[in-house]
Amino acid sequence: MGNLISVDRKMKFQNFKRSELAERLGRLARICNDLDIPILIIVDGWESSGRGYVIKDLCREFAAKNFDVEVFDKDESFDDLYPFIRKFWVNVPEKGKIKIFDRSFYYKIFEKKNLSDKEIQKRIDSIKSIEKALFDDQTIILKFFLNIDKKEQKKRIEKLEDSIKEDFYIDGLDVDQVKNYKDYEKHFKKTLVASDFSYSRWEIIDSNDRKAASKEVLGLALDKISQGIERVVRQREENENEKRDYISSSNILQNIDLSKSISDDEYKEKKDKLQDEVAKLMYKFYQKGISQVLVFEGVDAAGKDGAIERLIKKVDPRLYSVHGISAPSKEELSRNYLWRFFTKLPRDGYVGIFSRSWYGRVMVERVEGFAKTNEWDRAYGEMLDMEKQIYDHGSLLLKFFVTIDKDEQLKRFKDRQREPDKQYKITDEDWRNRDKWDDYIEAMNEMLERTNASYAPWIIVEGNCKKYARIKVMEEYIKAAKNHLKKLENKK
């Protein structure tokens, strides 16, 4: 590990007092608070490498209301019921606040020295997606790895074992690391090199001397946070003026045959059977402990909610939750936009249905200017990253896009205004959105083109005939669900 440690740098901070460094760090934290910049500090490393000591020093001068330490030492019983990255997403820092991860997602690699290279790379890809998304979202990310040599680790663990008082800090991994120090060292090195991203670099800290280590961490935090502030301020200025020169030429929606329809009789004949089958399949997924994420997007009044109601008509209501996604709340706005969706992911066996979804980022937020160009432009990749996590967890992920033409929308808007029971469904906003029909179609076309991944394909649903759309949603669901189950069978 020695060659990863910078001796020069270590010297640089040794002339300062820790209290002095901590005070300066406290001031920088207040600036970040003023500027609404979130900070994520990861402190990971060998067992007994002194994470607690370092974290305590780091926090000394942070305002108590502005930071929080999350300890990721053990998985809760329910953590395994979700994509592994979810619990970290749920804990991302708010704007202006500091989150310290005591251990982190890297622990999910570090703790297992026998992980295959392939599995390591897969987890690093997941980690990369969260770090990249947070970095791009103006988060300052600091990653410290506390390194100690074998002799020091052995000494510390023996001391800990002698003292009941500190049992807080001991678990079986301690002993295993001392025993297999070389193997772990190799494992750590490999992981650290592979996850040393340009936007979130590792700092390897020589922690054989706790005080010196802590001083170095404080000094580095100072340097990196002040650089981070500069970066964010510059980035904000640039973003203000940013325009995109690229224009998507996709016209998927223009080429859809919206004349497709079915008769009332055919609808009646098919509906009940399909609903029974959907109910059976969803129950089968429950039994097998597989979660399902169903996304419904589409132009206003296309019939998303109607299709959802029919789809789940006969399903045990304990199995699903339907999330109607509207404008984000204060809590949601103060974190990365994906946070509110990670918190709503269904656990194994259950179904999460999203009536509108994360795709709002590249539709309403793009068209109405709620997101800046660079924000929605990079969202295509971020959303696919999230979906990849869901897919890799083994879930079924389907995305339905229900569409109608402009005349049909006008007809439905007018219907809604006429019928007292439906008036609540139509607002001034709907009319305003309609004025921007072409902008929305352009945004939707680009979205359909750029986010149609093999693991998360879009299913276009022709919606002019409501009944046709409802049947199609059910049929497509059934086809995909059966396929998913068969694929799982074959894997065994």
Place this chain on the structure above:
Amino acid sequence: MGNLISVDRKMKFQNFKRSELAERLGRLARICNDLDIPILIIVDGWESSGRGYVIKDLCREFAAKNFDVEVFDKDESFDDLYPFIRKFWVNVPEKGKIKIFDRSFYYKIFEKKNLSDKEIQKRIDSIKSIEKALFDDQTIILKFFLNIDKKEQKKRIEKLEDSIKEDFYIDGLDVDQVKNYKDYEKHFKKTLVASDFSYSRWEIIDSNDRKAASKEVLGLALDKISQGIERVVRQREENENEKRDYISSSNILQNIDLSKSISDDEYKEKKDKLQDEVAKLMYKFYQKGISQVLVFEGVDAAGKDGAIERLIKKVDPRLYSVHGISAPSKEELSRNYLWRFFTKLPRDGYVGIFSRSWYGRVMVERVEGFAKTNEWDRAYGEMLDMEKQIYDHGSLLLKFFVTIDKDEQLKRFKDRQREPDKQYKITDEDWRNRDKWDDYIEAMNEMLERTNASYAPWIIVEGNCKKYARIKVMEEYIKAAKNHLKKLENKK
């Protein structure tokens, strides 16, 4: 159980079709949605009594986005780390939405036929506090107990055991209930009678015939929700005009000796030792798995946050979270006001520190009129109920009230405006609040008087001398923490 079932009532609904009743129920639900009225429906009963069947029928015509079913069948590993009522509070319905509890807090009694009467009563008291608070907050509460006789239960369980398909619905309790039917019947009866509150009555449903049972539930839901709507609408009108004739004559704050102070030397001498001791005690609580809830209230600029910072200065930052409580968010406003505090309770071993707290209800919300008279007036009791839950769970609960006089406040406001580093601490709102000094003092006096329970006493902290206040907070914490540990020792 027979004598708890109404035969007349059952007849009343048998002439209707279930689909018809469900449709009417759907319409009522939409009205509640329009009127922002939350609905809580509890479906509990014997094992295999058909809860799933009834719930499915109930939800048939609810808009998918407006309801959710919570299944309370098993405790998660972390549920025991909190007061038992917490996980139900975390799941209270939002305004305009419907929450269905499949099983409920009552399951925490029903599942154990050998619970002592004392323990049953204790749990019912906890349940009563949540039901009462929700009812007073204009929630419509429905409680159904599905009853089946021994023969029918035996038949159903045997059928279930034969069919792998429905293993979803089976657990050990099934078999135990058939074996000890009489004992459970007695246990249920006792519980049902004791928890049949005037504001949330039980409906005992004969569920030997699932369809008839479901029809009865639908019919009763219709009746009770329409009555509920009437009640809430009437209540809202009354609340508009409500004034309180009672005036609190308490003048606790006027009688405090604010001249108390200590010298800089004394402060320096004491501070470090006290901080070390606080850190040790908090760590001891961690080791023993006891959570701590520390509340800080006081007039503006009294020095709450300064006192908190000193208190936790040497504590391992992984052990505590400090919650700065400001104006509620959209999510928070859409639920009972206690929800946001239940979600923030610390788990066993950890410390939750509240800089401002639920007491905002009877201070800022009272004085500024954000809460109606009846809302803040009943909050004294509701907040004590919550604190009782925390206390009964074994936590240490301390409430500090830091106070200064009007001259001292003026001095501090002016200081804050002068010093660039402190300007963020002073806003126009602070000056507006100052104009209402007397109103705030009156509200605070009444709060201190009415919520000073033995299990959650107020500790008045004289704040004109900041250093005196900080030392007092630490000393009082140490005293109380030691006491708490001693009491627990003695209990063993």
